[in-house]
Amino acid sequence: MDKLLARFLEYVSIDTQSDPYSKSTPSTEKQWNLAKKLVLELHQIGMQEVSIDENAYIMATLPSNMEKDVPTIGFISHMDTSPDFSGSRVKPQVVENYNGEDIVLNKAKNIVLSPSYFEDLEQYKGQTLITTDGTTLLGADDKAGITEIITAMEYLVQHPEIKHGTIRIAFTPDEEIGRGAHKFDVEKFGADWAYTMDGSQIGELEYENFNAASVKIKIEGKSVHPGYAKGKMVSAIGIANEFLGLLPSREVPEHTTGREGFFHVHKLKGEIELAEIELIIRDHDSGHFEARKELLKDIASKLNKKHGDCIHLKIEEQYQNMKEKVEPVFHIVEIAEEAMLSLGIEPIIKPIRGGTDGSQLSFMGLPCPNIFAGGHNFHGKYEYIPLESMQKAVQVIVKICELTAVQIQSNGKRKKS
């Protein structure tokens, strides 16, 4: 059996689901099970400086095989799987030479992966698909990324004729609960830039994500007998309603796409005395993002004037658009693009409507675009990945190492061709 496939099947069989309610790192003990295995494997394939810290962050080096100085680059993926769906006892199914028809994931439960619903399947006719058995997620997000990075490093170790600079790799815990980058030691990693192998379908290349903030609004009212309330009652529910009515009604997730930002009210509860609203703000454009925050403040102060100081607004920053940090070093995107094109892969470059670990890492000093790992339908039972996409991702990693060594000078500037 293909070594890449065997590796992937082994990793997904280890449950590494993370837990947003845990305060520890990693958030679940079981992530150590995969972490320890990966450390052994990195030694086995001949990586150097293999390290794992007390928070289960793994790092390793493939030393340069060149005389001259070239930039050090990195590849990163995450070990945990989403808390949204079970990752316990994953039993992957391998569908060879996919015929383009429905795939029965689970006969007993009548769970079917169908191209009539998931149209992307059609492009993989004739390929080898790895699916779930309908009871768990697959964990291609992001064990495919780990598999691809390890396999690419093994290939480079075995092919010293391919010239490359120092390559650093890292595997992190807890990406799915937004903490993958928190305890990442950028200085220790020591790369000039890196790529997360954590995108979805083949060709994806991403260097733009949302600016993100979360907002809590607390409204205090005054309860009075409703029959005698004229001029006295202050209804927190009524003011919450007024507040929400002043938000732009079309700027919500269900009406926006591409680079359009939104307000998303995801929680609302209220009584006369107290109402609470929770929402998130998302926008790729930092100016628009600021304007959205200002709008909330304006509404609050307007209503505070009208009703007496009753609204408390708390805005918390979450993450920023990495574009700001990637654009000044745009050759790191161009190299990935060129690597894909040279392998016959059509790059799909589009803004992420979310964030990645790379967005945080970029602001921590490690510019970090995101590259496809190959899977589809993450975080649920319909997750699947074509083996051929994983093989291509391995080739992309190898190619990026190669191109960086040839095209980029040690000062990080691109050679004129």
Ligand SMILES: [Zn+2]
């Ligand atoms: Zn992921």
